[in-house]
Amino acid sequence: MRAIQITEPGKTRLIDTLKPELKPGHVLLKIGYVGFCGSDLNTFRGLNPLVKLPIILGHEIGATIEAVAEDVPSSLQPGMHATVNPYTSCGHCPACENRRYNACESNQTFGVQRDGAMSEYLLVPWEKIIADNAISVRDFALVEPMSVGFHAVDRATVTDSDTVMIIGCGMIGIGAIVRAVIRGAKVIAVDVDDKKLTLARRLGVHYTINSSKENVHEKVREITHKRGSDVIIEAVGRPDTYLAAISEVSFTGRVVYIGYAKTQVLFDTQYFVKKELDIRGSRNAMPCDFKAVMEYMKRGDSLVEEFITAVYPPEKVQEALDKWSDDPGKVFRILIHF
Numbered sequence: 001m002r003a004i005q006i007t008e009p010g011k012t013r014l015i016d017t018l019k020p021e022l023k024p025g026h027v028l029l030k031i032g033y034v035g036f037c038g039s040d041l042n043t044f045r046g047l048n049p050l051v052k053l054p055i056i057l058g059h060e061i062g063a064t065i066e067a068v069a070e071d072v073p074s075s076l077q078p079g080m081h082a083t084v085n086p087y088t089s090c091g092h093c094p095a096c097e098n099r100r101y102n103a104c105e106s107n108q109t110f111g112v113q114r115d116g117a118m119s120e121y122l123l124v125p126w127e128k129i130i131a132d133n134a135i136s137v138r139d140f141a142l143v144e145p146m147s148v149g150f151h152a153v154d155r156a157t158v159t160d161s162d163t164v165m166i167i168g169c170g171m172i173g174i175g176a177i178v179r180a181v182i183r184g185a186k187v188i189a190v191d192v193d194d195k196k197l198t199l200a201r202r203l204g205v206h207y208t209i210n211s212s213k214e215n216v217h218e219k220v221r222e223i224t225h226k227r228g229s230d231v232i233i234e235a236v237g238r239p240d241t242y243l244a245a246i247s248e249v250s251f252t253g254r255v256v257y258i259g260y261a262k263t264q265v266l267f268d269t270q271y272f273v274k275k276e277l278d279i280r281g282s283r284n285a286m287p288c289d290f291k292a293v294m295e296y297m298k299r300g301d302s303l304v305e306e307f308i309t310a311v312y313p314p315e316k317v318q319e320a321l322d323k324w325s326d327d328p329g330k331v332f333r334i335l336i337h338f
Contacts, residue, residue, distance in 0.1 A: 003119035004317050004336065007054045009046030010325075012318045020123035027076060027129050028067040029084070029122045032137035033311075035060030036324065036334045037145060038170070038237075039112055044321045047262060050112050058118030058336075059086035059110035062141035065131065072126040082131040083140040084117065084124050086110040087284050102151070102284040109284070118314075120338050130290050134298050141335055142171070142307055146293045147285035148258065149175020149235065153183065154289065155282045156231045156256045160184030163224055165248060168235035169196040171307060171333050172258055176233045177203050178296060185231075188223060190216060193329050199306060220248045233282075234258060239265045246271050254278040311335045 001019045006012050022028050040057050042048040065080045076082075086109055089096050093105035110116035135143070149172045158164055162185045166176045169191040180187045181204035188207045189200035197208040209219045220229060228250035234241050237259025245255045246267065255277060272279065296302055309331045312320040317336060324331050 001120040002314055002338070003056050004058070004314055005054050005056050006043055009053075010044065012044070012321060014314055014317070017119065019121050022067050022069055022123070024069050024071050025125055026069050026123050027065055027072060027082075027126050029061070029063035029082060029124065029129075030066040031061065031063050031117060031120055031122055031338045033062040033141040033335045033337050034058040034116075034118045035141045035145060035171075036320070036336070037111070038172075039109075041321070041324055041328060043112075045325060048112070055111065056115040056118055057111045058116035059084075059112070060141050060144045060333075061086065061110075061117045061122070062137040062139065063117075063122065064137060065129070066121065068126070076126055076129055076131055080131040081133050081135055081137050081140060082129050083135075083143050083290070084110070084122070085128045085130060085287060085290065086117070086144060100286075102286050103281075107284070118317075118336060130287070130294075132294055135294055138308075138335070138337075139297055139304050142304055142333060143290055143293045143297070144285070145171040145333065146175035146178065146296075147289040148172045148282075149177070149233075150179040150289040150292050151285040152176050152233050152235070152256050152258050152282040153179035154286075155280050156233060156254050158183050158185050158231055162186070162230040163188065163227075164231040164233065165190060165220065165229040166233045166235060167191075167241045167244060168259065169193070169200050170235065170331075173233075173235035174200070174203065174307060174332065175293070176235060176258075177205055178302075179292070180231075180233075181205070182296065188220065188229060195330070196332075199303070202303060216244060217247065224250070228253060230254070231256070237261050239263060243267070246277070249275065249277060251275045252277070254280065256280045256282050258282045307332045309334055311337050313337060 089101035089104040095103040165188040232245040
C-alpha cells in the first residue's frame with residue numbers, strides 16, 4: 001500500500017509498504033482523507049523536536065471501516081464512516097490516574113512520536129475508533145483538529161457570562177471559536193489575515209481584530225470597557241502572543257495556551273500575581289470533545305466546507321507542503337485524499 005513519509009526536512013516521498021493484517025481487538029480502516037496538522041508542517045520544516053525521521057505523517061483521519069476482528073463489539077461494522085482518537089495513554093502516570101488521558105506523560109500521537117495514518121490502510125485498537133455514518137469521511141478528517149480547540153474552551157470553563165478572546169484563527173482556533181460561541185460567550189477573534197477574520201464573524205464572533213493593522217491592546221480595552229477579556233485562548237504559539245495573553249486578560253481571568261512557542265518566552269511575572277490569574281495548558285482532546293464537534297457538524301448550519309483550503313492526491317504531497325510552508329497564514333486545512 002502507499003504511504004506518505006517525510007525523510008528529511010523539506011523532503012517527502014511516496015513509499016510502498018505492507019498492508020496491515022487484521023488481528024484480535026483491532027479494526028482495519030480504509031483511509032479516505034487525512035489532514036495536515038501544524039505539527040506536520042513543523043516536522044516538514046525540521047522544527048519538531050518530538051519527531052525522529054523518517055516518519056509517516058498524519059493523525060487527522062477520515063476513513064471507512066474495512067474489517068473488524070471477531071472480538072470487536074458489534075457496534076462497529078464494515079462500511080461505517082469513522083475517525084480515530086490518535087493519542088495513546090499509559091494508564092498509570094499522574095495524568096492517566098486523574099483520567100486526563102489526553103495529557104498522558106508517555107503519549108504517542110500518530111504522525112508525531114510514531115508512524116501515522118497517511119497511508120491507504122490503518123490498523124487500530126477498536127477502543128480508538130469513533131464511528132458515525134452521519135458524518136462524511138471527508139468531514140471526519142476535520143474532527144480531531146477542531147476537537148483540540150473545543151478542549152481548550154472546556155479547559156477555560158467558558159460560560160455565557162464570559163468575554164473570550166481567541167488569538168489565532170487557524171483550524172484549532174476556529175474550533176475554539178465555534179465552542180465558545182455555542183456556549184454563549186461574547187467572542188473576540190484576533191488574527192493577521194482578514195479572510196480568516198471574515199469567516200470568524202460568520203461563525204458568530206462578535207468582534208475581530210487584525211493584529212497586523214490594529215492596536216490589540218487599545219481595541220480590547222475599547223471592547224471590554226477597560227476591563228480586559230475574562231478568558232484568553234492562545235492558539236498561535238509565538239512569544240508575542242504568549243505575552244499578549246497575559247497583557248489583555250482581565251484581573252482574575254483565565255489564560256489557556258494551546259500553541260507551543262518555538263523559543264523561550266520572558267514573562268514579567270508580576271502580572272500573574274497582581275491579576276491572580278489562572279494559567280492553564282491545553283493538550284490534545286478528550287473523546288467528549290470529539291463527540292461535541294460531531295454534534296456541531298450534524299446541525300446542518302456548520303461551515304465545514306470553508307475550513308478546507310485545498311485537497312491533494314498523495315502524489316502531490318511535496319507540492320502541498322511546499323506551498324503551505326511558503327505561506328502558512330493563508331491555510332485552514334489541507335487534506336490528502338487517498
